[in-house]
Each structure stands twice: as structure tokens, then as C-alpha cells.
Amino acid sequence: MATIKVKLRPSSVVGRAGTIYYQVTHRGATQQITTNIRLQPDEWNAIGEQVVISVADKSIIQNRIDSDIALLKRIVKDLDGSGVTYSVGDIIKRYKSPECHVSALDFMKNQIRLMRNANRLGTAQNYEKTMKNFAEFLGGVNLPFSAMTEQLIADYNAFLVQRGMVRNSISFYMRIMRAIYNKAVRQKLVEQSHPFTEVYTGIDRTRKRAVSESVISQLYKLKLAEGTPLALARDIFIFSYCTRGMAFVDIAYLKKENIQNGVICYARRKTGQLLSVRIEPSIQRIIDRYSSALSPYVFPILTSTDKKEAYEEYQVAINNHNRQLRRLSKMLPAGCKLTSYTSRHSWATAARNHNVPISVISAGMGHTSEQTTQIYLTMLENSVIDDANQGLIMSLLE
Template identity: 40%
Template structure:
């Protein structure tokens, strides 16, 4: 009877990741099946034949190791089923035939294919994209009750049923479209790799972007926020200051603020690349910005703002935790100001765009200032404001007509 074990082979280069492979022993002969999994020696438990998930400090690395472990378990279960079938069928074969059978192509499954894409994205350091793919996979897996499906079995009826299920569960139209676009990108990638024929299963589901609910606050509310005396509550004071700094920095997103290095500020100009698009932006450094930076001691010598803490991994977990903490306190501030909607860091970005538009700054300038790929994105930000401007103009016209003196 053949046996299968998972083995780790360390790299010959110190500090580099090693590789995992499956060792097949049959009739006293040994064969190997390679994998694409890469690990550091400290992340592999040779005695138990599994990943040391707890060895990773960074949550992203733990999730990566967890994904690998799930893939290993899936492969071992498949090998066990095939070997059992061989034994029950009385099939006799040599090590070469056995290796060929175990490594033969299996029906390409959606979950497995998406997990491989997620691993590749993480290896390319496209962390945010890998997180969106993970969210879409989890959503679809819940719909499928965790049952994987062959890529070739995906059709329009299945995707329409998934969309209907999302709607029944209360998911917004934009969120549903978000998941659909990721699944469609995954499916199209599989088509490019000739893993499934193109059946256009997403033809009859919504994959657009609806106008979002207005997230900007009024200029008057922004002034009230700036004038609040928050010395008695340092947490809300800090949250307010980060919100204002985002506004001063032309609506800079929080992730871009978090990763600003001291070296990004040179000769009165802040130069940085957007984390989302890689676009290079320049912002003149103003006294109001420096006043906020001077107000707080740096928590990390390399970073411009007091967000990352020195001595801890500079991973996305620090950025996420700090952002969540700030938004909690901003919501408290929003309640204090009696705002109609929740106040979040993202509102600063919408507010800057809205104020800029109300000052008749051209749309092209606003789009360039915010680092948008196109003016279409900027229009989504400003859709609710533009409607209000049109209504105001209409009122002026009506008032002009009403006040006009007959000749």
C-alpha cells in the first residue's frame, strides 16, 4: 500500500523560503510531487507535518499559512480517496504510474482556483486586492454552503441565483456588484488559462456602480467640528485632528496617511504614491498640517504621522486597528454634532471634493487633486452635490421670474 507524506525542503540560500512537496512511497520506491507552496523553516512543523500557523506574528501571514494548510488537507484527502479506489479495484501499478495518476489534472474547482489567485496576489504584495478576493470567496462559499464547484459548471442560472440570495440577505446593490465583478474577473482569468470555456455567466447580473449615499458633511459642520474644545477627551481630539488632516491633504485616504514616511516631506512639499493606484501626487505642506503633526509625538521614527507604533510589525493590522478606533470616536463626534449620518474618515475625502466643487473648482482639477483614475469616479463623489446645485439654480430662476416687474 502506498503512503503519502508532506515534506519541507529548505532553501540553499539563507533567509529564503523553502518549498513543500508530497513524498510518495510505494513498493519501497520513493517519488515526489511538487507544490507551489513556499515557507520559512520556522513555519513548518516536521513532526506533525503541518504549518506552524501560530509562528506568524502578522495576521496576514497567519492567513497565508492557513490557506496553505487547507490546500494541503484537500490534496491529502484527494490522494487518500484515489489510493483507496486503487486498492478496492485491485489495480497494480509501479511508482511511475502511481505518481502520474496522483498528479493528473483534476476538474478545476472555483474555490481552489481563487485561493491560488489570492496566494499569488499576496506574493506580489497586492494585499488589498487579495483581501477583496478573499471577501468575495467567503461570500460565494456561504451561498454554496462551503461546497466547491467546478469552473466548467458555472453558468448564468447559478450566478443569478447567487445575486438573488445576496439581495434577500439585505446586501446593497453596490456590494453585490462588487462581489460579481471579482468573481467575473476570476472566471475570465480561468477562461484565459483554458480551464473552462467562456459561457458569459455574468451577462444578466448587475456589475455596475450605483450612486453612493452622500458622505460629505457641510462646510458649516466642518467648521463646528474644527472649533470643538476636545481637550478633556484626547481620543476624540486625536480622531478629529486626523479627520481634519485628511481634509487638509485634499481628502487623502487613511491608508495613504498611515504609510507616509518622514522622507515623503521635502522642502515644503509632500510627495507620495497612492496605495490604491500607485499614482504620484504632490501637496504643498501648509501650516495647519504642520500644527497637527507637531501636536503629537511620533510613535515610529520612520513615519510622519502617529499611527504606527515602533517595536510592532508595520503590517496592515496596525493600520486597520487604528482606523477602526478613529472611526469609533468620529461616530461619537458625529452624534455630538447631531449629523444626519455616521462620521467616518472617508467622509473627509467626500467633504473636500464637495467643498471644492462648491467653490467652482473644475471637475478635472478635483479629479487630479484626489488622484482619481478618471473623472467618472469624481462624479460619483459629487453626484448628490451637483443635484443640490441644480436645484439651487432652478430656485434662483423661479425667484427671478416671480420678482420680475411687468412691462
């Protein structure tokens, strides 16, 4: 059975840092693997074979060492399991092979490229945002996937907490990192060690974003100057509500060719699911209001048909849309907050209030499961619960 030790080779020059190396012994033969890790003698615990706690960036350096040793042990385990006689040279040769040292950041860069080539621009953007954040945490160190241990992920989680991020934001990064890690596992670039088990990867319920039907009616009846950004935002919101909560991204990319025989047929950009919506008079009026022979799109949100340019236009448009919705919110009863998601949540809530079965609501919204729809519908506003509680208390005190 091979043995692996971590040692520090002192520098021959007084005051200069020494070099960490790995000593691999098997069948009486010993070879060394020199690293680029430099430490002073007082920064290394020779007995414990670990970095001294007081060293700056100790966590990153120790994780690098731990990942290298874990990789060497995995190689030894694989060679032992093969049933073939092997030498210490075979261990070193496999360790130095390029596929054993694919870095997490390089792998993420490649995944971003693949997502862009597949026109999954939103996913590519989320991957890139996470990669930059993770690179900042690493502080310039490009670790291999084998370094993605439970401790490293815990340290990354602590880094995000220290930056003042809320749980849902931290979970966003952790879910993306987990997805990328699992892809690396499937490609056999790293052995599955479940490093994300101790960090939160769920989604906390936030305040419900639906508004009542009376608010929708007030919004619909607002007197706004035609042709203004404010009027467009209102009409897009109403259009979304009337088309069973069509997402803003789907509205932005909606083309005239998606309308046939009084029906809107489109594929959700998030899931690829095909949906069809019958055009009611209120929907048709909004379509007619923005019809232009010069554009392939139904609404004046995008102008380019080039995938990259259109996506860049969409990013600008969604920000502008939410900005206009904030202005509209001020024209409605106090407490009403409109966002690009509100119309979708509001349609689901209104449908429930009209006793539409959850299965029908789920199909109408293009959800892949009724569980997703249930999340929309179970997030009742506190005011509804408070009103019910008030009624119970009043009946008790009468």
C-alpha cells in the same frame, strides 16, 4: 462527430442510490466516465437527462453535470478544429487531465496567496471574503470553473438576495467573482461564456457623503483634550481635508521619509499613483503635534513595519477612526455624518464650489480619470436641489 449522453447506473443493492456516468461515443467506439454523483432512480429523468426538480440541491448537482458536459463538448470542438484524427480515448484522456478540473475555490485560494505575496492585502481580503461567501452558497461542493454558468451565477445572486443584501453589496461579490473568472479565462482554464451578463455589477449612487465648509470649520475649532482618540480622529480628518482628501490608508502608512523640502510625496496605495502636496501651515501644525522620534510614521496609527502586522493594525485603526468620527458627528449640527470618506468628498465639493476646474480636482485627488471625479461632484445633496426648487416655486407664486 462524437456524441455525449448522461445516464444513471442503478445500484445492484436495492434502495441504494445509483451513479451518474457520461457515455462518450466516437467512430463506433464507446467509453464511460463515472462520476461521484449519486441519485435514486426517481431523482433522475432519463429522457431529459437531468435531475428531477424536487431533489434537494438540484441546482448544484445539475450545474455540476452541465459543466462536465460543457467541458466534454469543448474538448470535442477543440479536437475537431485541430484537423487531426482522434479517438474516443483521446477525449477521455484530455477530460481527465488535471488542468481541466481546476476548481473555482482552489483557483480563488491561489489568487489570494498571489495577492498577499504582492502585498495587495486589501484585494486579498476581499477575495477571501468572497470565496467564503461563494463556498457557503455551494454548500461544500467544489465545482470546476466550467460550472460557472449563467444559471449558477443567477442562483448565487438569488442566494445573496435571500440573505437580505442590498444591490451594492451583491454587486461587490459579483464584480470580484467576475474578475476571478476572467483571470481563469485568460489562463485558458475555462472558455469565456459571459455568465455575469444578467446580474448587476454596477454601483448605485448612495447619499452624498460631503459636508459643508462651515461644518469643516466647526470641526476644526472644536475644543478637544489633546492626546485623546477623539482629538486624533479630528486632526486626521482635518489633515485629510487639507491634503486634498488624502485617503485614511495613505495617512496611516505615511512615513517621515515621505516629507521633503516642505512637500509630502507619496504613492496612493489604491492605485500606486505618485502624488505631492505642498505643506501649508495648518498641515504642518498637525504634523508637529504628532511628531515622534521613536516612530518612522508621521501619525500614531501604525507601529509595525512588517507588512502583515501593519495591515492588521490598519484594519483595527480604520474601525476605531470611524468610531471616533461617529462621536464627533454628534458634536456637529444635526444631520452631519462623518466617515473616513467624508473629508475626501468634502474637499472635492469645496473645490468645485470655488470654481476649481474638474481636471485640477481630478489630478489633486489622484483619480485615474475625470469621470471618477465627476461621480463625486454630480451627487448633489437633496437639500441643494430642494432649495433651488423652493426658490422657483416662490418666484412663481409671488
